[in-house]
Amino acid sequence: MPLSTPLPTMMKAIDPAESGGPEVLRLVERAVPRPGSGEVLLKVHAAGVNRPDIMQRLGKYPPPEGAPSIPGLEVSGIAVAAGEGVDAVVIGLAYCALVSGGGYAEYVAVPIGQCLAVPPALSMVEAAALPETLFTVWTNLFERAYVAEGEVVLVHGGTSGIGTMTILLGRLFGLTVIATCGSDEKCARAIEIGAAHAINYRTQDFVEEVKAITRGRGVNVVLDMIGGDYLARNIDCLTTDGRHVSIAVQGGAKGEIAIWKVMQKRLVLTGSTLRGRSAEFKTLVADEITREVWPHVERGALRPVVDRVFPLEDAAAAHRYLEGGDHVGKVVLTVAS
Structure with a gap:
C-alpha cells in the first residue's frame, strides 16, 4: 500500500451507537480505514448530507453489508494512500467520490472507479455536493x-x-x-x-x-x-x-x-436504489458520467447548488436544518485539516 506520508491510526468521525434524533450525531474516534484492493484512501475535505443519512440515523436505512456504519454517501478529498492494483500516481490528487458509507469522517476508503477528479472549476465543498x-x-x-x-x-x-x-x-x-x-x-x-x-x-x-x-x-x-x-x-x-x-x-x-x-x-x-449496487456497477456509471457530464463540470457549466455548510462536529445541526425543509440544494459538512 503506497503512502505519501505516514497515516494516523485513529480519526474523528460521526458514528452513532444508537438510533435517534440529531443529538446522537457526536464526534467519536475510530480507526483510520486502510484501502483494500482496488481502493484509494481519501483524506476527507467535505461530505454531502443527504436524506438517506437521516433515514440511517433513525434506524430505517441500515448500511448495506460490508459498508461502514459511519454515515455519509459522498465526499471530496485528497488521495493519501492506494491499495493493491491502484497506481500510486493517484496519491496527492483531489477527488470526489460516491461511497456506500463512511463520509462523515476524516478518512474514507473508496473504490478508485467511483472517484471523479475534481477540476479547478469546482471548490472542494461543491465537489462533495455532486456525486450522490x-x-x-x-x-x-x-x-x-x-x-x-x-x-x-x-x-x-x-x-x-x-x-x-x-x-x-x-x-x-x-x-x-x-x-x-x-x-x-x-x-x-x-x-x-x-x-x-x-x-x-x-x-x-x-x-x-x-x-x-x-x-x-x-x-x-x-x-x-x-x-x-x-x-x-x-x-x-x-x-x-x-x-x-x-x-x-x-x-x-x-x-x-x-x-x-x-x-x-x-x-x-x-x-431503483443506488447504495447497495456493486462497485462494478457504480464504476460503469462513473465512466459514463466522466464521458457525458464531466466535460460540463470542467468548463464550469455544471456546479451543484450548495445551500449551507457546517463543520463535521455540527453534524447534528446540519441534520436539523435538512429536516426543517428550508434548504435549496445541498447541505455540506467540512472536515478540519
Whole structure:
C-alpha cells in the first residue's frame, strides 16, 4: 500500500451507537480505514448530507453489508494512500467520490472507479455536493427513463438536492423540467436555477397544472421521490409511452393505481436504489458520467447548488436544518485539516 506520508491510526468521525434524533450525531474516534484492493484512501475535505443519512440515523436505512456504519454517501478529498492494483500516481490528487458509507469522517476508503477528479472549476465543498445526486439522477433519468433531448420531465421536490440536479442536467441536455415545490419562494428559486415551470403543490393541483402547461399532452417522464398517493397522480401526468421512475418513498411505500391507465398509455413504471449496487456497477456509471457530464463540470457549466455548510462536529445541526425543509440544494459538512 503506497503512502505519501505516514497515516494516523485513529480519526474523528460521526458514528452513532444508537438510533435517534440529531443529538446522537457526536464526534467519536475510530480507526483510520486502510484501502483494500482496488481502493484509494481519501483524506476527507467535505461530505454531502443527504436524506438517506437521516433515514440511517433513525434506524430505517441500515448500511448495506460490508459498508461502514459511519454515515455519509459522498465526499471530496485528497488521495493519501492506494491499495493493491491502484497506481500510486493517484496519491496527492483531489477527488470526489460516491461511497456506500463512511463520509462523515476524516478518512474514507473508496473504490478508485467511483472517484471523479475534481477540476479547478469546482471548490472542494461543491465537489462533495455532486456525486450522490449526480449518480442518482443520471442512472434513473437518463438510463432507466432513457430521457431524450426535447422531452418534458416532472420532478417533485424541485429545490431538494435531487430536484436541483435534475433541473441543472435538464438545462444542459435540452430537457423541459417542471418542478413542484412547497412555497412560492421555492418555486421562484427553481425557475432561477433553470426549471421551465414550477408548481406550488401546497396551493395548486400539480396534475391540473401539468395538463395546462403541456396543453393536455402530459410529460414524458416523472422522477418521483414521494411515492404513496402521488403514484396515481403522477400517472395522470404522463403522456403516451411515458416513464415513471421511483427513487424514494418519502410519502409512503404503497400506492394504488388504475392498471388500465398503464395499459392505455403504454407506460413504463420503474425505479431503483443506488447504495447497495456493486462497485462494478457504480464504476460503469462513473465512466459514463466522466464521458457525458464531466466535460460540463470542467468548463464550469455544471456546479451543484450548495445551500449551507457546517463543520463535521455540527453534524447534528446540519441534520436539523435538512429536516426543517428550508434548504435549496445541498447541505455540506467540512472536515478540519
